[in-house]
Amino acid sequence: MSLPKRILKEAERLQVDAPEGSYRILEEYATEMMFKGLKPAQGPDGSPFEKGIFSLELWLPSSYPMEPPRVRFLTKIYHPNIDKLGRICLDILKDKWSPALQIRTVLLSIQALLSAPNPDDPLANDVAEHYKSDEKAAIQVSKEWTHKFAQPA
C-alpha cells in the first residue's frame, strides 16, 4: 500500500531541506498507512543538549495530518518537558496541532523546546522541580546525560 502523497513529499523534502541540526531519516515504513521514522536529532548549540544525538520515534497515525504525529524520545534526556518514557509535552503535538504543520515544523519545535526548557509546564515533575530550585545544577545534569546517553553509536 502506498503512502499518502503528503507523507512522501514531507519525507522527500526533509532529505533535501532539513531544519538546522541535520537530520537523517531512517525510513521504516510500517504497515497500515503509518509512517514510523527514527530520527536522531542534534541538540541545539548553546543548550545543555549541545552535541548530543537524540533518537526520536515518529509515528504517523492513519489520519495524519488531521491528527498530529506522535513523537517520542528514544534517547534518555534530562528535560523538564520530556518524561522518562520519552514523551514530550508540546502543545502542537496535542491540541494546538494543525494540519498545516509538518514533521519539519514539529522537529523545529522540539529543537526550540530543547533550547528553552519550560519548567512551568512540566511533564517530568522531578526534573522540573530540579530546574526550578537549582537551574545550574539541573543544566549540569542535562549536560551529563547528553554526554552519557546521546552519543553516536
Add this chain to the structure above:
Amino acid sequence: MTQDTPLFFDSGDEWEEENNKTESDLEIVASTPAKRKHEDKLSREDTDVVEITAKTDETRYNRFIGEIIISGWSTVNGKGYARSGEQVLVERDKNKQAEKTGKNGKNGKGKTSTLKGFAAKSSNKSENTIIRFRNMRGFEVGRLPSNHTSYLSRLLDKQIIELTGTLMDCDETLRSGDTIILSLQVYLHPKAFAQKNSSKSNSNNTDGQASKISQSEESQQEKELAGRQEALMKVFHHTSLSPIESSSVTQQHRRKGALNGISQIDHFKQAASQIHSVDTVNTANTDTDTDNTVKNNTKTTHVMDKSVINIDSSDDEHDQAHDNAHDRSQTPDKVDDEQLRAVYSRAGGTSRNLMPIDAADSFNLTLRNYQKEALSWMSSMESGESEEIGKNGRSRSCDPHPQAMHPLWEKYRFRDHPQSTTHAEYFYFNPYSSELSDTFPSANKTLRGGIQGDEMGMGKTIMIAALLHHHKNSDLSWHQKQINTVKPGKQQRIDAVGSKQSKSAPIKIDQSDSDNDYQLSQSQEIRDTEDGKPKKKRKQNTSTSAKNPSQSRQPGGFKALNDTTLVIVPMSLLGQWRDEIERCSAKGSVRTIVYYGENRGNLENQLRKRTKVEDENGNVIDYSNCFNVVITSYGVLISDYQTFVKSSNEAVTVPTILDYYWHRVVIDEAHHIKNRSTLNAKAAFEIAAYRRWALTGTPIVNRLEDLYSLLKFLKVEPWSDFTFFKSFITAPFASQDPKAIELIQVIMSSCLLRREKNMRDSDGKPIVTLPKKIVNVEKLDFSPEERQIYNAIFKKAKRKFDALSHKGMLLKSYSNIFAMLLRLRQAALHPFLVTSGGNKKDTESDEVEDDDGGVAGIDIQSMIAKFAAGGDSNYAKQVLSELANGVHEQTDMSEEDNECPICFENMSIPVLLPCMHKSCKQCVLGYFDRLEDKGEMTSCPVCRNGPIRTDQLLEVVYGEPTSQNDQVVKLRKAHNFQSSAKLRALTGHLQRLREVEGKFKAVVFSQFTAFLDLVGDSLIKDKIHFLRLDGSTSQKNREIVLNDLDRGDNSVVLLISLRAGGVGLNLTSANHVFMMDVWWNEAIEKQAIDRVHRIGQEKDVHVVRFCIQDSIEDRVMHIQKRKTALVDNALGGKSSEENKQERIANLNLIFSQ
C-alpha cells in the same frame, strides 16, 4: 402582357428549374426579350431554336382555355359605342390600386396584403372587383357582373388569365344599365405558370430569414392560395374545362365539392400513399367512400410493389386512430402519448414483412434479427426503385410521360391548337395548391433515405454502420460531371436550348437541388457574362439566403464525394461514433475522420487517400478499397454553414462540409433540428447529399412541427414546404381533425421505421431482450429546516401567482412564473441553490429574489477594494490581486504556491479563507468537521485565525481561458457539505451499494449543475469516487470521463446533467440510476434512463426517482401522469383557448395548497 418581362423572366427562370422540361417550357422562356441577347449567342449553336423564337408572337403565349358567356351591363348612353360581333377589350378597373388601399383603410382591418389583390375575401362587397370592357377605339362600353368579376378580378390582378371579349348581343343604342351579352375568351397567361413559385418563395424567404415568420403571414399566404384556387376552379367550371386525367381521389373530391379547406387532407393522405405506388392513381376504386378508398389504395400498393415500404392499414388501426384523435382533449398542436402511438403505429417493423438481410462481409458484428430487418428497409429506401431512376432515368426528362403523374395534379388540354410542335398541348393544375404547370408533374420518388426512429438503445448506430457497409458508394459521376463541365455563358440557358441538351443533361437526382444549381456552382465568370442581371434565384426550398440571386456557391457545388458519408452528431458522441464504426468494420474497410475542433483543418486534405497505413503493431492496413466516414458535430456544421453563407459570393477556397455533394448524410439525434428556425436546422437543410438519413428516438418530441424539420431535411415532397405542411397537417391537427393523424401515419409509413423495445417479432418473441428495469419513486420528506425554507419560497411564489391569476395575467407572465417554478424546484433539491450561502436566517428576506442564488460569482475587484479600504492586510491584497490578474493559472505558479497546506497536493478546488490563506476545499472542510466534532473552534490551519464559518469560505474557480473571457478566475461561495433530504437519500443509497455490492457503477442525473456541485461535495466527503459530465465538459474530457466509467475497476458515480446526458451517450457499464429531480417532460427522463438501459446492458437496471413529498415535485409528477406536461419553455405553444386552459389548470395544480 409585354410590360412585365423582367419579372416574367425571373420567375420563368425559377419555374424552369422544375424537374421535367417539356418543349413548351422552352418556348415560353425563350421568348422574353431579356433573353433575346442570349439566344443570339445560342443561335450559333442551335439554329432551330432561333427559328422558333423568330416566329414567336408574344400574344401567342396566352393559351386559350375556353369561353364564358356573360351578360354584362352598359355604363354608357348613346349610339355607336358597340355592335354585336365586335371585339372588346376586357380590363380591370384602372383605379383599382388606389381604391383598394382606400377600402382597406375604411374597413379598418389594417390587413394590407403582402400580395396585391388577394387580401380580402371575394365576398367582401367593398372590395373593388370591377372589370370593364372597352371597344377597340378605347371607349368604355360596360362592366361585367359582379358574380363573375369576384373571381375573374383576382386572376386578372395576378396575371393568371387574360380576357378578350366578343359582343354577342348588343343594341346599337345603349342606355346605362342595358344588358349586353358577351362571350369572354379566357386565356392562361404564361405568367400563370411562371408564377407558380413566386408566392411561395416569398414565404420561404421569410422563413429563411430566421424565426420571425409569423402566424399571420402564414395565414395570409393560405388565404391567397385558397382564393386563387377557388377562382381557378370557377373559371374551369364556367369554361366547362375538365381534366383529361386526374386521380380518382381528386375526381371524388370534385364531385363532393370538397376541394377546399380541411377535407383536402383526405386527398393528401391518399396522395401520399400513392406517391410510392404510382400506378394506383388510376386503379383505385372510385365508388367507395373515402375510407375505403384509402384501404384500397394501400392494399393495391401492397400488391404492386413489394420493395417499397407499405402501409398496413387494418380497420383496427383506423378506428384506433380515430378514437385517439377524438378522445384527446388537450393542447391542439402538442402531441400526447396516445397520439404518438397512433402516429408511429404504421412505422413498426412487424407490419412491414421485412426480409432480414445480412450485413456486408466487411461488417464485423453480427446483427440481431430486427437490425437485419432495418438494414433491409434502409437498403430498399436507399435504392430500390429510386436507384433505377438514378441509372436509367437520364432520358426521362425528354420523355414526357415516363411515369405516372403526381397524384395531386390534374391534366388539362389547352383549347387552342398549338401552332408549332414545340407548344404544349396540355397543362397541369394542382387543385389543392392552385399551382399551374405546363410541365409534367411526375410522381417520381426522390426520397433516398428516411427516418430511422427506433427507440433509444436498439443500436441505431450499429444499424447505420451496417448500412454504410451495405451501400459503400454511389455513382455520383453525373454530379461531378455537372460541376466540371459547366462552362460560363453556355450553361445559363442549358435547358432553354431545347431537347438536344436536355437529353444529355443528367437527370436531377435530388429534387431540391436542381441541375441549374449545380451548373452555376463553380463559375465565377458567370456573373460577368450577362448584362449584370441576376440570372438565377436559388430554388426556394433550399434557400435560406435567397436574397442574393447570383450566388456562385451552391450547396454541394464544389465536389462530389461518391464514397463518403457525412455523419452529424452531438459533440458528446463524436468519439462514440468513431469507435463504434471502427469496431464493427473490418480493418481497412473504412476510414473515419473526426472533423472537429483542432483536427479540422482542410477536409480536402484529410479525404485524400493514403492507401497503405501502418498501425502501431506494424501491420500494414490497406485502405485502397475503403470508404470514408466524416463525423462531425452540429457545432461544426453551424460554423461551416455560417462560413458558407458569408462567403456565398466567393469561389470556394476552403471547402466547407456544405460545399461537397455527399454520398450520404446521416444526422444523429435528429431532434436537434426540430426547430426549423434554428441554425442547426437551417444548416442541415442545406447539406447536399444523395442519400439522407435522420436518426432519432423521438421523431416527434412534443409537437407535430418537429416532424416538419425532418421531412424538410429528407426533402420529402411536398411536405418540405412549410406552408403546405402547416395547412394540411398542423392546422387540421390543431382543429382536431382525426384525419390529420391518419395523414401523418401515411407520410410516416413512407419514410419512418420505428420499433420499440417492447415490440414482438412475428414469432411473438420480443425483438430486444434487455435486462429488467426497476423504477422506484422514492418519496422523501424535507428536514424541518428545509421545509421552512421551501415554504417561505412557496408562499412568496404563491402570493405572486395569486396576484397574477387575479389579474388574469398568468399566461402573459409565463416566463416570470417559470422563474418561480424553477426556484421551487431548486429548493426541493437543496436550500443552497436558492439562498446565498445557506445562512438560513436570510431566507425570509428578499434573497429569494436574487437570481444567482447561492452560486453567485463574487467580484474580485470589489473584494480588493474592500480590503484596500480596510488597509489591514497586505497579504490579502497580494493574494487577491494575483487572483485578479489570473496569475494563479497553474502553469504560472511555483509548485508550492498552489500546494494545499494540508494534503500537499495541487489544490483541485482551492478555497480562500477569510484570512486569505488557501487550501483545498475538501481538506479545510474535513479539518473543520474534525474540529467541530471535538467541540473546538474552527480556525485557519495556517494562521489559526478563527472562528470561521463555512459560508465564509470562497471558492476560487479557474474558468477555462477563452478569448472573450479574460477574467478566468472567479470566486464563489464554497458551501459547506450541509446535506439536504435528497443528498442524504442519495448518499444513503450509495453507501448501501458500497456495502452490498462492493463495486458498483451508478449514474446520477440532475438538471442543475449547481446541484451536481453539491452532490460532488458530498461524495468527496464520503470518499466515493465520482466523475462528472455536463454541458461545459470539453469533448476531450468527455471521452476521458466515459472511458473511466467503462474501464474503471473501482466503484464510480457519474454525475451528469440531464441536458448533456440525455442524448446518445452509452452508459451501459452502470446499472444504477438516480434521478435527482423531476423533469417537466417525462419523456426526457426516460430518455436519460435509457442511456443506461439499452443494448449492451447486462444487469438489471435499478432506477430511483427521488421526489419530495408535498412539494412542487410530487405535483409535477402528477401532471406528468396526466400526460399533459407543461410546455417546456415559456414561449412554446399556440394560444388556443384550450391550450391556455390546460396550462392554467396545471399551474393551479402546482400552486394549490
